[in-house]
Amino acid sequence: MPCMRLATAASLIILLSIVLLSKNSYGDDDWDSWETPQERLIDVSGFSQIKLGKLLENNAHEPIKTRQGLLRLAANIDENFYRISFKNDLSYNAISKQSHNKVREMSVELDFANVQSRAINQSFLANLSLKVGRQSLSWGLGDYIFINDLFAKNWQSFFNGDDVQYLKSPTDALKLSYFMDSLGIDVVYQPKTSRDILITSPSVLGTPQRSSINTRLHFSHQQSDYAFYASDGWVNAPQRVSRQLEYLAQKTLGASMITPVLTGLFKAELGQYWQTAANGSSFNQQRLLLGYEWELITGISASTQLYIEHDSHSNARNNRQLITTQLSYTSDNALWTSSVMAFYSPNHSDSYFRASATHRYSDSVSVTAGINNLAGADDTFFGSLSQTNNIYLRFTYFY
Numbered sequence: 070m071p072c073m074r075l076a077t078a079a080s081l082i083i084l085l086s087i088v089l090l091s092k093n094s095y096g097d098d099d100w101d102s103w104e105t106p107q108e109r110l111i112d113v114s115g116f117s118q119i120k121l122g123k124l125l126e127n128n129a130h131e132p133i134k135t136r137q138g139l140l141r142l143a144a145n146i147d148e149n150f151y152r153i154s155f156k157n158d159l160s161y162n163a164i165s166k167q168s169h170n171k172v173r174e175m176s177v178e179l180d181f182a183n184v185q186s187r188a189i190n191q192s193f194l195a196n197l198s199l200k201v202g203r204q205s206l207s208w209g210l211g212d213y214i215f216i217n218d219l220f221a222k223n224w225q226s227f228f229n230g231d232d233v234q235y236l237k238s239p240t241d242a243l244k245l246s247y248f249m250d251s252l253g254i255d256v257v258y259q260p261k262t263s264r265d266i267l268i269t270s271p272s273v274l275g276t277p278q279r280s281s282i283n284t285r286l287h288f289s290h291q292q293s294d295y296a297f298y299a300s301d302g303w304v305n306a307p308q309r310v311s312r313q314l315e316y317l318a319q320k321t322l323g324a325s326m327i328t329p330v331l332t333g334l335f336k337a338e339l340g341q342y343w344q345t346a347a348n349g350s351s352f353n354q355q356r357l358l359l360g361y362e363w364e365l366i367t368g369i370s371a372s373t374q375l376y377i378e379h380d381s382h383s384n385a386r387n388n389r390q391l392i393t394t395q396l397s398y399t400s401d402n403a404l405w406t407s408s409v410m411a412f413y414s415p416n417h418s419d420s421y422f423r424a425s426a427t428h429r430y431s432d433s434v435s436v437t438a439g440i441n442n443l444a445g446a447d448d449t450f451f452g453s454l455s456q457t458n459n460i461y462l463r464f465t466y467f468y
Contacts, residue, residue: 115142115468122230122461125442135229135461136163143174149183154204173239176202182248200244205237206257208285208298209338210325212395212410214376216340216356217298217323219283221263221305228268228441228454230461238266252288264316265305268454279303279318293328298340310346317344317352333363355379370397386448390416404429412451419445419452437463 122135138161146153156174161167178200181189189195209218213227213236226235240263245256262281281302288295300321307314323340338358345351355378362372372395380387395410407426414420425439440460445452 110146112145112147113143115140117141117466117468119464120230120461121463122459124456125458125460126456134164135459137161138163149185150180152178152180154178171239172203174203174205176200176204196248198246198248200246201242203239203241204244205234206240206242206244207237208283208296210327210336210360211338211358211376212360212372212374212393213412214358214374214391214393216338216358217285217296217321217325219300219302219305219319219321220257221265223266225266225268228443228457228459230439230441230459230463232437232463232465238263251290252286255285255287257283259302262303262316263305267306268457293326296325298323298325304344308344308346310350311348315347317346319344330361331363333361336360336362353381368399368401371395372397386417386450388416389450390414414445414449414451417445417449419443419449421451433467435465435467437465439463 118139118141120135120137120139122137124134140159141156142159143154143156145155154174154176156172158169158171158173160169160171162169178198180198181194182196182198184190184194206220207218208220209216211218215222220240221238222236223238224236227233240259241261242257242259244258247254259281262279279302281300283300283302284298286297298321300319302319304317304319308317310317320343321340323338325336325338327334327336329335336358337360340356342354342356343351344353357377358374360372360374362370364370372393374391374393376389376391376393378387378389391412391414393410393412395408397406397408399406405426405428407424409424410422412421420443422442423440425437427435427437429435438461442458443451443455445455447453
């Protein structure tokens with residue numbers, strides 16, 4: 070609790086300092102230069118949000134409801150050579166009467182290509198960028214299916230009606246990127262591996278204390294994009310080994326590609342996992358994703374995916390197969406956007422349906438309505454989460 074208060078106080082102090090600096094960055098004391106004001110050094114933005122929701126499963130007394138408020142404040146200092154980013158969320162749950170403060174981003178990014186120095190411009194540093202601090206990271210090609218994107222996810226947020234950006238859980242990391250013509254290399258180092266936030270997250274396990282490293286090599290060739298991945302770290306979610314939950318050590322290799330085919334885009338991604346438990350037990354798994362997306366008519370696009378897992382240790386709920394389909398709509402004036410997506414496992418017989426529609430009344434105000442519905446046997450992935458079925462309404466004011 071003291072650590073949380075300290076983090077909250079530090080976040081608010083940083084934010085207040087940024088706001089005060091931004092107010093003093095216009096040079097309005099100089100009456101002779103009022104026609105050419107100084108460029109704003111700090112960009113401050115954010116949004117306020119109210120979410121109302123209800124679980125579709127009733128308890129013995131009344132429907133379980135959600136009433137939440139969220140205040141997002143963000144600030145950026147964007148110069149040629151460096152960028153400082155800060156994002157903070159302050160939320161309040163009107164049902165439980167609890168508030169939470171979370172720093173979602175606090176990072177510094179250096180881009181040596183923009184340094185006005187002949188010595189640097191003629192060295193390898195000219196192709197290097199560095200980002201350090203809390204940040205959100207995402208790799209791979211799958212729509213809500215993650216093979217080589219091994220960074221932490223917030224699954225509570227994904228299933229309870231939050232904006233999709235909250236699926237990415239912030240990660241404390243150092244990211245190095247190196248670019249050579251059409252070839253790029255990314256290396257992400259986490260001193261302490263972040264864990265997924267699960268629907269029923271066993272907090273007693275804590276977080277893996279060992280570091281992790283992820284690498285990606287990506288390039289383009291004749292309208293196609295390719296990438297190769299490797300990692301050495303931990304599984305983000307605990308696995309059951311000998312009737313106990315634990316975080317497994319994990320090494321991976323993977324690859325992906327996306328290329329134009331007919332009137333759409335074909336994508337493929339694969340990954341090989343090697344996992345080791347504390348007692349020395351080892352497991353391996355192969356994952357494959359094939360997908361295709363295309364525009365049906367102006368404003369309406371469709372996509373479909375086939376996902377297959379193959380596990381070294383077979384049981385009734387391993388070797389998962391999954392098929393997804395999605396329809397998305399954007400109006401000509403972009404005031405209306407909507408999406409419908411269905412997940413179905415033919416060998417586990419569980420399913421997940423999610424839909425949302427957003428109307429943007431202006432540049433400042435938007436309203437989103439949606440539904441999450443999961444079904445299947447209690448021992449299947451989606452079936453075990455069917456108690457989270459919900460509808461929601463989200464009001465957002467941007468500033």
